[in-house]
Amino acid sequence: xxxxxxxxxxxxxxxxxxxxYINPSxxxxxxxxxxxxxxxxxxxINLDIDRNAIFSKIRLxxxxxxxxxxxxxxxxxxxxxxxxxxxxxxxx
Numbered sequence: 001x002x003x004x005x006x007x008x009x010x011x012x013x014x015x016x017x018x019x020x021y022i023n024p025s026x027x028x029x030x031x032x033x034x035x036x037x038x039x040x041x042x043x044x045i046n047l048d049i050d051r052n053a054i055f056s057k058i059r060l061x062x063x064x065x066x067x068x069x070x071x072x073x074x075x076x077x078x079x080x081x082x083x084x085x086x087x088x089x090x091x092x
Contacts, residue, residue: 002081004071007036007045007055015045017072024082026060030075033057 001021010016036055039045054074060067071078 004058004073004078004081006069006071007047008070013044013046015039015047017047020069020071022058022060026062027082028059028061028066030056030058030078032075033070036070 002024003019003021006018006020007015008018033055036045037053040049040051040053040055049072053072055070056073056075056078058069058071058078060069
C-alpha cells in the first residue's frame with residue numbers, strides 16, 4: 001500500500017484533502033490532471049497549497065469497474081513511490 005494525499009471537490013466550490021492508501025497493483029494509469037491545476041491557478045481551490053503544485057489523476061481497477069481519483073503530486077513522484085514500495089515488498 002502507498003500513502004497519497006487525495007484532493008476532492010465537496011459541496012459547491014469547496015475542496016478537501018485527505019490521506020488515502022492505495023494498492024499499487026490496482027493502478028491502471030497515472031496522468032497529470034490539468035483541470036485541478038487550472039482551478040488552483042485561478043484561485044478556486046480554497047486550500048493552502050503552493051500555486052505551482054501539480055496534480056495527478058489515477059485510474060484504479062475495481063474488478064469490472066474503474067474509478068478515478070486526483071492526488072497531489074506529479075506523475076513521476078507517484079511512480080517513484082510505486083517503485084520504492086515494490087522494492088520494500090520484495091525484501092520483506
